Amino acid sequence: MKKLMIVTSYFPPEIGAASNRIYHLAEGLKNDYEVTVVTPLPNYPTGKIFADYKKKFSLKTEENGITINRLWIYASVSKNKFLRLIAMLSYSFSLIWFFLWHKIPDKVIVQSPPLLVAFTCMFFLRSKGRKLILNVSDLWPSAGLELGALKEGFFYKILKKLEAFNYKKADLILGQSNEILTHVKSVTTKPELFLYRNFPEIETPNLVENKSPKGKIKMVYAGLLGVAQGIHKLCKELDYNVIEFHIYGSGAEEKAIKNLIDSNKDLHLFFHGRVNRDELHKVLLTYDLTIIPLLNRIYGSVPSKIFEYAKLGLPMLYFGGGEGETVIEQNKLGWVAKESDYDDVNSVLRTIRPKDLNLDLKTAIQNTARLQFDFNKQLGALKKTL
Known part of the structure; x- marks a missing residue:
């Protein structure tokens, strides 16, 4: 069976849209590929390593037919930009170490943002024989600017360069909105584009009338x-x-x-x-x-x-x-x-x-x-x- 790797910063038992989206993607692909997920030790949204994973440098498990490699991260959700940068760098370094010591399959899906983590993957995994798929769920750094989390300046310009590099090195980009795909086309026309909405894989329940x-x-x-x-x-x-x-x-x-x-x-x-x-x-x-x-x-x-x-x-x-x-x-x-x-x-x-x-x-x-x-x-x- 063909092999495929998914690199993400969020995965269950963490909560949130990004975690759910990648989990369902991995579940959906496992019948066609041997799926390996590479992700940090669970820490989001608390900014602390979950109790069941503390005192571990890394952890490899098999869950529902998916191989999951959980790597060390300096966990933080601090508003301090320096500490958040340290957190992203720590996972990036863990990824580099993982890439050096493991055989990487010919198809890799990379979650973005975080931009720095995505850049690490796109830089170290670029190869003429490998297909890199970038799953873009938000438009950083412009989204950070709109939220007030970032300001225009030197750091913002660096992030824009990382963003452009990631898009240009991708063979296929999955965007969860038409606006994302339109933005990507304004940066580069190189990758193939695919609208991939975050549709959930859940059973539709029987409905009843409620009375307020x-x-x-x-x-x-x-x-x-x-x-x-x-x-x-x-x-x-x-x-x-x-x-x-x-x-x-x-x-x-x-x-x-x-x-x-x-x-x-x-x-x-x-x-x-x-x-x-x-x-x-x-x-x-x-x-x-x-x-x-x-x-x-x-x-x-x-x-x-x-x-x-x-x-x-x-x-x-x-x-x-x-x-x-x-x-x-x-x-x-x-x-x-x-x-x-x-x-x-x-x-x-x-x-x-x-x-x-x-x-x-x-x-x-x-x-x-x-x-x-x-x-x-x-x-x-x-x-x-x-």
Whole structure:
């Protein structure tokens, strides 16, 4: 059987879109390839090596027919740019050591960002006989600039050069949005391009009608509580006269959200912490509506939650601008609020009646997901390209 390697900075048991995306890709390819995944010891989003993996320099396991090599990393989610650079460099050095001592297959899929990690792979693995596939999920460093995490200057210019190098050395680029592929074409026309959405491979559940108490909409957010999502600010801006808001997840804003709840006991605002993915899917079915926010519009970003929630039949309020709006509107998955406009979020919520969030709407969303967001159909097309 042919061999294929996937190099990624995120992989289960870590949570988040990147982890889920690569896991499902590896699962989908294992029937056609001997798949090896190379990834750091699990540490995201806490910035600490998970308890089961502490005191290990590296670990090789076989899980569900996939060989997983977990390498050492100096784990950190510090806002200090120097410490974050050290973290990326540490994994890059571990990758170089791994490449030196292991036979690398002829096909390698590299996850980007992080740019520096992707650069390490594209530089050391470039070979006339090897096919390098770059899986681009976000447009760094421009996304960092839009988020305020980066500023224009010498460091930004270096990152732009790394980005261009990665694109030009790739034979095939997988982009999760049309905006990403358009951006790549503006840099280089060398690689073949493939739109690879983050469609989830999950069972579509049986749907039931929910009844909200006192006519209020039960709205939920589930996912990372980071700077990009802006959940803490959202909590402060929502009109709780028409909704109750439930939050699941963990991340940098978790403490601030808990403090807000503790100091505002009268708000219909609830924090439930982090739950595993299977349990979360069951819990989400009890809610009327989910919100998918981005603090600022990020060019190239299409949150993977859109496709996952569609399979669950969960109506959505999208609040992030860009291509995500188009996906919601074209597929009639819910409502859209103007990016960064909290007054408009509340205005849209006031127009949604609990009876609008009925079983017919949820069934229609789920049927759309079956037709338009089919993981196996997309995977089949990708296999032909690989």
